[in-house]
Amino acid sequence: MSLSGVDLAIIAIYFLAVLGIGLYLKRFAQSGEEFFLAGREMTAWVAGLSFVSANLGSLELLGWAGSSYQYGILAAHWYWIGAIPAMIFLGIVMMPFYYISKTHSVPGYLQLRYGRAASGLSAITFAAMTILMSGVNMYAMAVVMKVMLGWNIHFSIWVSSLTVGIYVAAGGLYSAIFNEVLQFFLIWFGALLIPVFGLIEAGGWNGMVARIQHNFPGQDFTHLWSTLGRFEDNPMGMHWTGIVFGLGSVISMGYWTTDFLVVQRVLAAKDIRSAKLAPVIGAFFKMAVPLIVILPGLLGLALLPEHLVPESGLQPGQHSYNEVLPLMLARYFGPGLLGLGVTALVAGFMAGMAGNVSAFATVWTYDIYRPFLRKTASDAHYVSVGRWCMIIGLVVSIGTAYLAMGFASIMDYVQALFSFFIAPLFGTVVLGMLWKRVTAAGGFYGLLAGTLSSVGMFFLVKFNPAMLAVIALSPHAKALAEDMYRALWSCLIGVIVTVTVSLVTKPKPDSELKGLVYGLTPVPKEDNVSLLARPAFWAAVAIAIFLVLQWIFW
């Protein structure tokens, strides 16, 4: 496939636009608060779209479309039960503590609540995870360019990375948020035609299901819950307990409430009501994303003439699961639309990179460099360090792109990372917010035990595959199922260690926990706010829609 002149113009305009916006925003990003937290002046809508866009990069698009080809509609669990309850929980329950404590980051909250040890550990693991995630984004980008354009992978990576480096180092979080909002619109307008055309070609939903059953007889790809009674009844090798307790209760709660990459966007909100409302607004859009991600994967099962294969088993002339979205794009899009579709994927990649490096720079500067390396310096010095961090982080993450290529699907790699670093962190943060008895030692050792146990379980199964039946409860469990159970166990281990150590160590006095812990933090009332302006009302509406979706696709 080759791009026409209009396609190239669309891509070039995007690069010029993001560079121009980044340079324009540089004048607003002078102080630390402006550079790292966008001046805390974003409206609920901007923060909400940025919040959901930070998780809607090309990695998400390609990875989950590939996973839906591989596992069917079960992949939609990561958008519904694996996101909506957690986003609502963040907005309604946790956001007041983050916002009132005036923390600049999640490790920053741990610093206030538990002290330097837990904060340092969390900052280092987060920095490592962020760089690895940046690498995945680069790999996803390379996949797009390889499949669609036949472009040189190194050229694509370096041009895009350089652009991201310039605009995000210039405007800081302002640039990252502005480009995430742009990307949100580009992705929707660039990808929405795929399911529309796909359903027309397949003859509607029923026609698509009939074609899938014809192409893959004996397998059920189109039911969300009814095949989860036994591991061997569904393509994911998953049991409902893994989805409900591993994904819904641990992985998603951990990701959406403690992964600083997404929480940073909400911390940039202009006031506490906007900060509470932003994740709720994000939840509505998140629920709709399967339309442009999961449905194209299902349509690929129904319509593509070839069967796609895992990345690791790729032979010349074959295509992998991760290429299903670009293949569908190429199937329907001619000149003009193709440029828009490619730009949407490029924008997703660049916004994902920008999100990762801006979060990395904040955590490195405020939670590692300032407390451990240089405690007293001017605000301008820390902004300068943040700018350099973004450039260095980009260069390092290029190296990690190659790590991602060894996994069967991109999302297997990502979920493995989440189970290492995010699941244990959730237990530590939530316990610290809701229970004043938790001590600094409890928080640190709980986090350490959870992280080490998660990594340990991963390597245990790698070196002794028979252990899969113990950790994931079934020898039929596949990679994603294993990740869910590993996350669940590591979170439980972290919680048990946190509670045990806390009970035998001395807690902080109440006076030091004000603004940090439930019961000791006065949260502003919303009695004078109309019903339609209350975050809790819209949270209830979002939960109702979420439940209806489960019922429809049961």
Added chain:
Amino acid sequence: MKHVMIPVWFFVGALLGIYGILILASGLAEWSHPPSTVLAELHAPVWWGGVLVLIGAAYCVGFRPRQK
């Protein structure tokens, strides 16, 4: 001195509007000889480009930079 920031929605509108014009123009140019893609006979670039132009214009007008 604190600068007045151009709203992000204006940038969104400008980009969508420019893309809409380009896509609409390419759709009209290929009307009599559509590309060899599936469902090309629906002429999606024409109506989708039109949608982008309308939405882009609405955002540009609604969120245009104003003097304070």
